[in-house]
Amino acid sequence: MAKIRILSNKKAAKLRNFDSPKKRRVKMPWVDVEDSPRSKRKQGKRPSLNGLHKTPNRFSAPNGPSSPSKSNGSVDGPTKPGKSSSLQEQRRALPIALGREKLIAKIRQNDVIVLLGETGSGKTTQVPQYILESGIAGTRMVAVTQPRRVAATSLAARVAAEQNVKVGAAVGYSVRFDERSGPDTRIKYLTDGMIVRELLSDPLLSRYSVIIVDEAHERTLRTDLLLASLKGIQKYRSQPSDAKGKGRASLLNPLKIVVMSATLDAEKFSKFFDNAPIEYIQGRQHPVQIFHSAESQSDYLAAALRVFFQVHTDQGPGDVLIFLPGQDDIESLEKSIRLYANKLPHKSMEVVICPMYAAQAAGQNSKVFNAAPPNTRKCILATNIAETSITIPGVKYVIDTGKCKEKQYLARETGGGFDTLLTKDITKSSANQRAGRAGREGSGVCFRLYTEAAYNNMAVSADPEIRRCSLTSSVLQLKCLGQDFQELDFMDKPDYDSVVSAYKSLWLFGALNNSKELTPTGRQMAAFPLDPCYARIVLASKEYNCAPEIVEIVSVLSASSKLFVDVSDQRDSAAELRRKFRHPTGDHLTILGVVKAYQEIALAENKAGRREWCRKHFLNERALLEARDIRDQLKQTCARFGISFDEGVRADNNNDDAVLKALAHGLVQNSALLQPDGVTYKQTMGHTTVKIHPSSALSDRKHPAIIFNELVYTNQVYARGVSSIPKSFFLSIPTLNQRHS
Numbered sequence: 001m002a003k004i005r006i007l008s009n010k011k012a013a014k015l016r017n018f019d020s021p022k023k024r025r026v027k028m029p030w031v032d033v034e035d036s037p038r039s040k041r042k043q044g045k046r047p048s049l050n051g052l053h054k055t056p057n058r059f060s061a062p063n064g065p066s067s068p069s070k071s072n073g074s075v076d077g078p079t080k081p082g083k084s085s086s087l088q089e090q091r092r093a094l095p096i097a098l099g100r101e102k103l104i105a106k107i108r109q110n111d112v113i114v115l116l117g118e119t120g121s122g123k124t125t126q127v128p129q130y131i132l133e134s135g136i137a138g139t140r141m142v143a144v145t146q147p148r149r150v151a152a153t154s155l156a157a158r159v160a161a162e163q164n165v166k167v168g169a170a171v172g173y174s175v176r177f178d179e180r181s182g183p184d185t186r187i188k189y190l191t192d193g194m195i196v197r198e199l200l201s202d203p204l205l206s207r208y209s210v211i212i213v214d215e216a217h218e219r220t221l222r223t224d225l226l227l228a229s230l231k232g233i234q235k236y237r238s239q240p241s242d243a244k245g246k247g248r249a250s251l252l253n254p255l256k257i258v259v260m261s262a263t264l265d266a267e268k269f270s271k272f273f274d275n276a277p278i279e280y281i282q283g284r285q286h287p288v289q290i291f292h293s294a295e296s297q298s299d300y301l302a303a304a305l306r307v308f309f310q311v312h313t314d315q316g317p318g319d320v321l322i323f324l325p326g327q328d329d330i331e332s333l334e335k336s337i338r339l340y341a342n343k344l345p346h347k348s349m350e351v352v353i354c355p356m357y358a359a360q361a362a363g364q365n366s367k368v369f370n371a372a373p374p375n376t377r378k379c380i381l382a383t384n385i386a387e388t389s390i391t392i393p394g395v396k397y398v399i400d401t402g403k404c405k406e407k408q409y410l411a412r413e414t415g416g417g418f419d420t421l422l423t424k425d426i427t428k429s430s431a432n433q434r435a436g437r438a439g440r441e442g443s444g445v446c447f448r449l450y451t452e453a454a455y456n457n458m459a460v461s462a463d464p465e466i467r468r469c470s471l472t473s474s475v476l477q478l479k480c481l482g483q484d485f486q487e488l489d490f491m492d493k494p495d496y497d498s499v500v501s502a503y504k505s506l507w508l509f510g511a512l513n514n515s516k517e518l519t520p521t522g523r524q525m526a527a528f529p530l531d532p533c534y535a536r537i538v539l540a541s542k543e544y545n546c547a548p549e550i551v552e553i554v555s556v557l558s559a560s561s562k563l564f565v566d567v568s569d570q571r572d573s574a575a576e577l578r579r580k581f582r583h584p585t586g587d588h589l590t591i592l593g594v595v596k597a598y599q600e601i602a603l604a605e606n607k608a609g610r611r612e613w614c615r616k617h618f619l620n621e622r623a624l625l626e627a628r629d630i631r632d633q634l635k636q637t638c639a640r641f642g643i644s645f646d647e648g649v650r651a652d653n654n655n656d657d658a659v660l661k662a663l664a665h666g667l668v669q670n671s672a673l674l675q676p677d678g679v680t681y682k683q684t685m686g687h688t689t690v691k692i693h694p695s696s697a698l699s700d701r702k703h704p705a706i707i708f709n710e711l712v713y714t715n716q717v718y719a720r721g722v723s724s725i726p727k728s729f730f731l732s733i734p735t736l737n738q739r740h741s
């Protein structure tokens with residue numbers, strides 16, 4: 001059996017080698033110094049990476065069908081583009097190009113096709129262009145949906161370059177709070193969330209003639225919602241014109257749907273669309289060699305650190321992409337890599353670290369697409385946002401920890417129900433997608449920090465989100481389309497408790513009446529691109545005349561980056577420096593205080609001064625800038641509903657009660673009362689006993705009643721983002737009154 005041994009502590013300074021399935025031995029030079037020219041060059045210069053190599057990692061190459069590629073973990077594609085080839089030559093060299101005409105014919109003949117092709121075969125970038133170039137799209141647009149915004153924006157950039165146009169012209173994108181498309185746009189990459197929002201204003205998706213649902217295997221809640229809606233829309237648009245009635249609908253051509261993925265349960269999708277034909281694209285452009293750890297790794301961070309430096313010191317040029325579960329792990333590994341990189345004796349190749357995770361500002365994430373400076377190796381530390389669809393230039397090596405964070409909805413446990421993120425083992429689909437990121441521009445290598453047996457035991461794909469996420473937002477959106485969640489034909493039925501919990505939340509918000517009908521409040525809530533509870537808070541701010549303050553707070557809470565930087569070894573000094581922002585009522589008005597202070601600094605200081613001020617106070621300026629953009633968009637929606645929004649935040653602080661009352665309207669389910677023990681709080685709607693999170697401005701005092709943004713599970717349940725409110729405020733919420741009476 002082929003093996004890689006990576007043994008590197010001094011005592012065991014022994015052979016470390018990769019044995020490929022073809023029994024080819026590739027010596028790891030700085031341990032095995034016998035016959036590698038590179039290793040000979042480096043003899044005597046072996047880096048001293050104190051503590052790095054205490055536990056050996058041993059790898060074995062894949063054998064058998066478990067590998068995503070054929071028998072040896074690699075598949076050669078038909079051609080390799082030369083370095084100087086033009087984008088058009090690169091397009092022609094993709095495996096999908098061989099079947100272009102057949103594919104176009106299939107799409108022309110069928111209203112739905114399911115398309116299965118290896119990662120890197122060219123599905124996402126080429127299929128929309130083929131559809132456009134063949135005239136199938138007619139005069140309308142081709143939509144390509146993506147589960148993640150970074151994929152939508154980077155794909156639009158790539159395809160715009162291939163079409164030789166600017167992004168926003170013939171090729172554009174649309175993601176939450178950011179749109180680049182115009183009247184000439186013919187191919188639009190958009191997140192599944194954005195297309196579901198478009199349904200609200202255009203229920204027949206009349207702007208599109210073809211919808212391509214990409215990475216459908218991820219089964220996000222929005223993709224499932226879209227697939228269910230597309231079925232109905234397609235039926236309607238396929239009726240003869242007279243059956244559709246007069247007007248715009250009768251002019252619509254039938255809608256075509258292409259469902260795509262590299263790792264799809266194709267039969268299931270085909271069956272869902274009345275046995276739609278399944279098309280396969282053979283081959284991938286570049287081979288990816290996959291190695292598994294020969295032993296399971298108890299500490300995936302330590303293992304990732306070791307393997308990174310083994311790649312960095314032993315392997316040739318090429319950037320490294322490391323998959324980690326979440327932001328905390330990314331920050332921790334970043335620190336360790338920096339520490340050890342500085343200790344490397346030969347500085348020939350510097351390490352440039354690029355973190356990549358959803359909570360980071362979009363601009364920051366897009367930095368990973370920049371080429372590394374000469375004589376450096378880029379090391380991208382990413383969550384699964386880098387897992388599908390994207391090509392990160394320069395990446396040759398992938399290190400896969402086999403872990404991810406997955407959303408889980410706890411409906412039953414908490415009465416009210418909430419989403420939480422749990423660290424879990426990935427699925428085979430994810431493992432294959434991750435390996436696929438290595439073979440984009442040339443041959444690649446993927447090191448899996450788990451055994452081949454562990455890979456074989458992985459679930460094929462993740463449980464669909466519809467069975468494990470809050471459904472409140474989706475139920476509301478469907479209500480606006482005149483549909484009921486339970487009546488829609490979903491691929492997988494949602495959990496009954498989650499549906500009940502969603503209806504209950506919407507009733508408490510006053511979005512549904514006692515007959516489960518949509519109220520004007522509910523319709524207005526759906527117009528805001530916000531979580532329903534935040535939309536409710538914004539609407540309540542009209543009643544209490546505190547929209548400027550509420551919109552500032554809600555914008556910060558809706559930003560993808562966290563406002564407060566948490567540096568574990570500097571928590572005390574951070575708390576001290578931020579003390580001046582602390583508001584006695586808690587975290588919501590503290591956030592407002594920070595925003596006000598930043599706005600004042602912004603008037604007085606230049607960019608560098610603002611940045612320094614944020615750094616000094618352990619504040620994340622990215623979050624503040626993102627919140628500013630969100631606020632500007634929310635102001636437009638507020639204007640539609642006559643919510644007055646005075647410029648700037650008011651100088652006086654007398655509006656505090658009004659702000660807390662408005663917050664209580666959206667956080668009715670996130671409220672709790674102090675228990676006789678004086679430490680814990682019992683949920684007013686739910687059975688969970690919680691504590692105030694230590695990071696809260698309120699953590700050191702007792703409060704009779706609290707509202708909070710979220711519950712987090714660690715060793716116990718904590719309420720995070722907490723404000724203290726008088727109990728009497730609950731009485732100002734009409735539906736809550738009804739419930740208690």
Ligand SMILES: Nc1ncnc2c1ncn2[C@@H]1O[C@H](COP(=O)(O)OP(=O)(O)OP(=O)(O)O)[C@@H](O)[C@H]1O
Pocket residue numbers: 094117118119120121122123124125126154158261262285388389390391393436439440441
């Ligand atoms: N931004 C980019 N920069 C450089 N090359 C790119 C870029 N985007 C795509 N490519 C090239 O085009 C190939 C096909 O990409 P495409 O996204 O269409 O593949 P795919 O079949 O959809 O795979 P996946 O499911 O992994 O996204 C890539 O392997 C890469 O060689």
